[in-house]
Amino acid sequence: xxxxxxxxxxxxxxxxxxxxxxxxxxxxxxxxxxxxxxxxxxxxxxxxxxxxxxxxxxxxxxxxxxxxxxxxxxxxxxxxxxxxxxxxxxxxxxxxxxxxxxxxxxxxxxxxxxxxxxxxxxxxxxxxxxxxxxxxxxxxxxxxxxxxxxxxxxxxxxxxxxxxxxxxxxxxxxxxxxxxxxxxxxxxxxxxxxxxxxxxxxxxxxxxxxxxxxxxxxxxxxxxxxxxxxxxxxxxxxxxxxxxxxxxxxxxxxxxxxxxxxxxxxxxxxxxxxxxxxxxxxxxxxxxxxxxxxxxxxxxxxxxxxxxxxxxxxxxxxxxxxxxxxxxxxxxxxxxxxxxxxxxx
Numbered sequence: 111x112x113x114x115x116x117x118x119x120x121x122x123x124x125x126x127x128x129x130x131x132x133x134x135x136x137x138x139x140x141x142x143x144x145x146x147x148x149x150x151x152x153x154x155x156x157x158x159x160x161x162x163x164x165x166x167x168x169x170x171x172x173x174x175x176x177x178x179x180x181x182x183x184x185x186x187x188x189x190x191x192x193x194x195x196x197x198x199x200x201x202x203x204x205x206x207x208x209x210x211x212x213x214x215x216x217x218x219x220x221x222x223x224x225x226x227x228x229x230x231x232x233x234x235x236x237x238x239x240x241x242x243x244x245x246x247x248x249x250x251x252x253x254x255x256x257x258x259x260x261x262x263x264x265x266x267x268x269x270x271x272x273x274x275x276x277x278x279x280x281x282x283x284x285x286x287x288x289x290x291x292x293x294x295x296x297x298x299x300x301x302x303x304x305x306x307x308x309x310x311x312x313x314x315x316x317x318x319x320x321x322x323x324x325x326x327x328x329x330x331x332x333x334x335x336x337x338x339x340x341x342x343x344x345x346x347x348x349x350x351x352x353x354x355x356x357x358x359x360x361x362x363x364x365x366x367x368x369x370x371x372x373x374x375x376x377x378x379x380x381x382x383x384x385x386x387x388x389x390x391x392x393x394x395x396x397x398x399x400x401x402x403x404x405x406x407x408x409x410x411x412x413x414x415x416x417x418x419x420x421x422x423x424x425x426x427x428x429x430x431x432x433x434x435x436x437x438x439x440x441x442x443x444x445x446x447x448x449x450x451x452x453x454x455x
Contacts, residue, residue: 111226113218114201115140118191119209123152125329127161132212132449133205134165134176138219140205142177144195149185154209189292189300192276196291202283206276212324213277214445220321221280230316231285232308234259237278237323238438247451249438250327251427254278256436259317265309265362269353270369272432274305278323285313298342299349306353310360322442324449340384347377347390354398365401368410375399375407 115133119126126145133143145158162178183194192206203222207213221233238253255278260267268274289307292300309315350373357364364370378395381387399407418428429435438446443453 111203111222112141112201113138113203113205113222114199115143115205115207115218116192116195116199117143117145117207117209118148118188118195119145119150119154119158120148120185120188120191121150121152122154122209123150123157125210125326126154126157127164129207129209129211130158130161131165132214133207133218134162134169135215136213136218137216138222139174139176140218141174141201142179142199144198145178145180145209146191146195147180147182148187148191149183155180155182187294187297187300189294189296189304193291193294196286199283204281204283204286206279206281208275208277210326210329211277212326212449212451214322214324214442214449216445217321217323218280221318224316224318225280225282228316229314231282231313232315233280233318234274234315235278235280235318235321235323236442237275237325238442239325239327241328242326242451245451246454247324247446248454251429252435252437253322253442254429254433254435255317256319256438257434258319259315259434260432262432264315265306265357266367266369267432268302268306268309269357269364270367270373271430273302275323275325276301276304278325280318281308285311288312293352296349296352297345299345303349303352303356307356310356310362320441322438322445324446324451340386343377343380343384344386344389347381347392347395350374350377350398351391351394354394365398368402368406371398371401372407372410375402375404376411 147155158180181194181198196204205218221235224233234255236253236256239250241248260272285308288311289304292304296303354364374395378392378399381390427435446453
């Protein structure tokens with residue numbers, strides 16, 4: 111069973127080396143690692159090769175040799191970069207990974223075995239947001255998906271109040287092909303739409319605890335806008351309608367869920383506050399939001415804010431129920447320390 115890792119990168123000269131070393135030092139190494147340099151104007155490509163040569167010079171000669179390549183393309187966004195890497199890959203299993211985060215050493219082995227043992231299409235593991243400072247890892251709240259994956263319909267969850275990053279997962283190649291890859295007309299929202307496409311294509315998902323993705327905070331992600339969030343808000347409006355349409359094409363009406371209608375209303379309200387309604391599919395959003403009175407959405411939003419604030423004070427995190435958040439385990443802390451970071455709370 112072969113495994114391919116795909117790492118899109120844009121201006122990651124100072125961050126990509128630790129990421130690649132965490133992937134090269136896995137207990138189950140990948141057959142190939144493909145870095146897609148998405149039009150960087152710094153030394154990302156050189157830093158990627160330097161990390162590989164550093165690993166190669168210290169590895170045990172009897173270890174499996176990972177094929178490593180860097181593909182350069184004109185800047186086209188993270189979705190296009192992932193799709194390019196996928197098209198160039200050969201693995202039966204696919205590990206999409208961001209260029210600034212860290213995989214603990216057992217992630218690939220643990221998730222690969224989970225898929226092989228169960229026949230599932232996607233293994234979803236815990237992911238911990240945190241800050242990296244001087245060799246320390248400062249966790250932000252609790253690890254997401256620590257206690258499992260949503261116990262309701264995953265389609266309902268992703269449409270209403272859940273989201274996912276692809277690098278906390280491991281995928282079978284077949285489900286990525288059936289889903290059609292990442293939508294290149296989305297920016298910053300491509301992960302959510304891709305995962306919905308996988309679910310609508312019949313993906314079977316399992317929880318794979320006992321490992322961890324360390325998700326870096328405090329720097330601009332390659333799919334984030336630098337305009338104060340305006341572009342991201344407009345992109346969310348567009349992707350909500352895109353999600354609505356793909357569901358209808360599959361015979362499922364997302365308006366059946368109040369949470370989806372409330373999500374559309376909330377985005378539309380924020381667009382209005384920022385004077386951005388002219389940039390979004392407003393008429394389509396209004397049509398969806400008309401499914402309930404406006405007062406219902408306002409009350410729902412107020413109750414949600416109150417509940418998350420109370421939850422923060424009581425249990426130490428604000429994550430909604432589908433994220434099944436929980437504190438790091440001793441084993442996960444040991445893996446973090448093995449990766450060269452000290453956990454500071």
